Amino acid sequence: MRELKILAVVVALTLITYWGVEPFAHSQMHPHVDAADYQFKDADGLKGMKGNAEAGAALVQANCIACHSITSQSFPPLMDDKTSAASYGVVPPDLSSAGKIYNADYLAAFIKNPAKAAKTEHKFQDGATHPMPNYDWMQPQEIADMVAYLQSIAPKEMTNKEVFADACQRCHAIKYGDMQKGTMAAFTPDENIKAYMGKLPPDLSQYIRSRGESYLHTFINDPQKHLEGTAMPRVGLTADAEQQVITYMQEVGDSSKADREALGPKFLIYLVIFAIFAWLWKASKWRDVH
Amino acid sequence: MAKIEKANSLGEWFDQRLNTTTFTKVMMTEYWIPKDINFLWAMGVLLAVTFKILVITGIFLMMYYKPDVNLAFDSVNYTIMQEVAYGWLFRHMHGVAASVIFLIIYIHMLTGIYYGSYKKGREMIWISGMLLFMTFSAAGFSGYMLPWGQMSYWAAMVITNLFGGIPLIGDALVVWIRGDFNVADATLTRFFMLHVFLLPISIMAIIGLHFYTLRIPHVNNQTSEDIDYDAEAEKYLAGNKKESKVIPFWPVFISKDFAVLGIFLIFYFYLVFFHYNFAMDPVNFDPADNMVTPAHIYPEWYFLWSYEVLRGFFFDIAGFKAFDIGLAAFGFANVAFLLLPFLDRDPDILPAHKRPMFFAWFWVLMVDLIVLTVYGKLPPTGANAWVGFFAAVVFILLFVALPILTKIDAKKRGA
Numbered sequence: 001m002r003e004l005k006i007l008a009v010v011v012a013l014t015l016i017t018y019w020g021v022e023p024f025a026h027s028q029m030h031p032h033v034d035a036a037d038y039q040f041k042d043a044d045g046l047k048g049m050k051g052n053a054e055a056g057a058a059l060v061q062a063n064c065i066a067c068h069s070i071t072s073q074s075f076p077p078l079m080d081d082k083t084s085a086a087s088y089g090v091v092p093p094d095l096s097s098a099g100k101i102y103n104a105d106y107l108a109a110f111i112k113n114p115a116k117a118a119k120t121e122h123k124f125q126d127g128a129t130h131p132m133p134n135y136d137w138m139q140p141q142e143i144a145d146m147v148a149y150l151q152s153i154a155p156k157e158m159t160n161k162e163v164f165a166d167a168c169q170r171c172h173a174i175k176y177g178d179m180q181k182g183t184m185a186a187f188t189p190d191e192n193i194k195a196y197m198g199k200l201p202p203d204l205s206q207y208i209r210s211r212g213e214s215y216l217h218t219f220i221n222d223p224q225k226h227l228e229g230t231a232m233p234r235v236g237l238t239a240d241a242e243q244q245v246i247t248y249m250q251e252v253g254d255s256s257k258a259d260r261e262a263l264g265p266k267f268l269i270y271l272v273i274f275a276i277f278a279w280l281w282k283a284s285k286w287r288d289v290h
Numbered sequence: 291m292a293k294i295e296k297a298n299s300l301g302e303w304f305d306q307r308l309n310t311t312t313f314t315k316v317m318m319t320e321y322w323i324p325k326d327i328n329f330l331w332a333m334g335v336l337l338a339v340t341f342k343i344l345v346i347t348g349i350f351l352m353m354y355y356k357p358d359v360n361l362a363f364d365s366v367n368y369t370i371m372q373e374v375a376y377g378w379l380f381r382h383m384h385g386v387a388a389s390v391i392f393l394i395i396y397i398h399m400l401t402g403i404y405y406g407s408y409k410k411g412r413e414m415i416w417i418s419g420m421l422l423f424m425t426f427s428a429a430g431f432s433g434y435m436l437p438w439g440q441m442s443y444w445a446a447m448v449i450t451n452l453f454g455g456i457p458l459i460g461d462a463l464v465v466w467i468r469g470d471f472n473v474a475d476a477t478l479t480r481f482f483m484l485h486v487f488l489l490p491i492s493i494m495a496i497i498g499l500h501f502y503t504l505r506i507p508h509v510n511n512q513t514s515e516d517i518d519y520d521a522e523a524e525k526y527l528a529g530n531k532k533e534s535k536v537i538p539f540w541p542v543f544i545s546k547d548f549a550v551l552g553i554f555l556i557f558y559f560y561l562v563f564f565h566y567n568f569a570m571d572p573v574n575f576d577p578a579d580n581m582v583t584p585a586h587i588y589p590e591w592y593f594l595w596s597y598e599v600l601r602g603f604f605f606d607i608a609g610f611k612a613f614d615i616g617l618a619a620f621g622f623a624n625v626a627f628l629l630l631p632f633l634d635r636d637p638d639i640l641p642a643h644k645r646p647m648f649f650a651w652f653w654v655l656m657v658d659l660i661v662l663t664v665y666g667k668l669p670p671t672g673a674n675a676w677v678g679f680f681a682a683v684v685f686i687l688l689f690v691a692l693p694i695l696t697k698i699d700a701k702k703r704g705a
Contacts, residue, residue, distance in 0.1 A: 006329070010330075017664070018568070021667050022568060028668050176367070205367070206576070210574075267562075268560060271556045272556060275555070278548040281549070284545075285545040289531045
């Protein structure tokens with residue numbers, strides 16, 4: 001009985017200390033931010049307007065493919081990554097999957113005014129302009145048509161890795177994704193992306209561990225929430241696409257998770273058996289002395 | 291030469307050459323331990339097992355780790371964690387054990403303080419134990435730096451900088467410790483050597499010393515009763531096991547240790563598999579960047595209390611710079627426990643609940659250590675800074691007051 005009391009004291013003091021240096025300290029160091037908004041309510045979006053994909057096809061071909069490739073529709077990139085990064089500052093995204101991975105309202109808002117939708121207006125002051133021009137001179141219906149077209153050509157299914165590549169890899173490398181071959185380097189060469197963003201965007205290999213899943217969700221949804229003034233744009237991913245990005249980061253950065261979860265219970269069962277035998281042995285030895 | 295005859299068994303063969311029968315008696319079956327102990331006395335065995343886990347997993351990690359600033363981070367986070375079969379298991383076992391061993395050390399240490407196990411003939415047990423604590427701290431710190439993560443890099447920067455506060459030789463000492471003007475490749479390589487060779491070897495040697503120091507004064511017990519070991523051992527050997535106040539180390543004492551160990555290992559492996567990240571700071575999964583300082587720099591949890599004593603003095607007092615006062619207080623915090631046997635002026639060995647003033651002292655110390663630990667991690671701004679300051683002052687006053695308090699206890703008891 002006395003020993004149980006001592007154990008209770010030891011456990012209580014340990015838990016108080018643990019609570020202080022983990023949950024409590026982290027709540028003090030990382031202030032709470034609002035939940036992610038996947039509706040992008042603040043963006044100047046479609047406002048319920050329906051678009052016509054056929055009309056949109058002509059508009060996209062007339063306005064977008066001068067810079068953007070749409071490989072799935074036989075509009076290949078006009079330049080290699082290095083040259084296009086040198087021309088635009090950053091490699092423009094291929095639009096094949098844009099209709100799937102980005103929220104429709106966000107896409108519309110982005111076409112109208114990219115810097116505003118991406119919340120990076122602070123970066124484009126004093127004559128500096130976003131590499132993609134504003135299309136707010138277009139009719140709202142025309143913009144809705146283009147969004148409808150992008151959605152109509154988007155693939156139904158994409159792998160986690162494809163979503164990551166389309167959404168993040170223009171700027172971010174994730175070298176553990178393919179350590180041997182180097183194919184997971186950022187598309188935009190280091191010197192261009194550094195000039196464009198102000199600093200080299202971090203390699204994301206270990207971000208699932210250094211930031212954690214819940215931080216990544218709120219961060220990707222709106223980078224300004226956690227890092228006010230950051231050059232990283234709000235990319236406008238849908239909830240599903242964002243989940244795929246984070247799942248990919250998990251597969252790359254924490255690839256032993258499945259092994260760990262499979263092996264853990266076996267270890268614990270073995271140890272419970274060990275503990276039972278140890279207590280029986282103890283009881284048999286101490287019976288003689290008490 | 292000893293008389294060697296043809297042996298009838300392997301045991302006998304060894305016995306004739308190594309005197310194994312006597313050796314087992316002295317070391318195990320007739321090494322007497324008081325019967326009146328609780329599970330806190332099993333902490334020594336838990337520490338031995340945890341240290342063994344650290345050594346074995348460390349050897350496996352060393353096979354793949356690269357002590358080079360360009361390779362270290364990836365060798366840990368990619369090679370060991372993702373490519374090597376069960377590399378993740380060895381890393382998590384090593385990382386969690388490194389943290390848990392400090393928890394057990396603190397329990398072991400505070401148990402010793404509570405029951406007065408550092409007094410009257412047991413000073414060397416205490417001093418060798420504190421030496422172990424210091425070498426473990428050095429091992430923990432040098433190992434923490436090896437993955438070359440952002441927090442460990444800056445922690446190394448801060449800790450090595452502290453030596454700059456030592457008068458006259460400070461600046462030169464910092465460069466000497468780092469092997470460079472900055473925390474850089476030379477620092478990493480030498481910390482690697484310290485962590486995998488010099489410190490573990492020293493720890494093993496001091497563990498030997500620590501065990502040896504127990505031999506003559508014997509282990510203390512729950513009531514701190516002074517036992518006549520020869521008389522009690524005789525009773526036990528004569529078969530009066532229930533009457534005897536002592537038990538043999540093997541198998542009676544160790545059977546209890548094993549039972550406690552069973553529970554401990556469940557807890558430990560639960561952490562390894564399901565909560566390994568409690569021991570790993572997330573910031574340390576960013577590679578070290580000497581151009582960007584983390585928002586807050588703090589050490590691992592087990593150093594927080596002494597870090598807060600260092601940081602607690604945040605303003606200049608009477609012409610002394612805050613940094614110098616903090617450094618002096620930090621130095622004091624690190625030797626205060628070592629001096630405990632000499633600061634406690636009570637001539638008797640008694641558990642804390644039989645010494646009223648000391649009992650209060652012990653619990654104030656406990657609370658103060660927890661407050662220091664928690665505030666050591668928080669940003670030192672506003673009210674936090676003041677809590678840290680008062681907790682640091684209380685810590686120092688506790689050790690200054692100890693000789694007086696223990697004297698009062700003894701006087702009241704009429705000792």
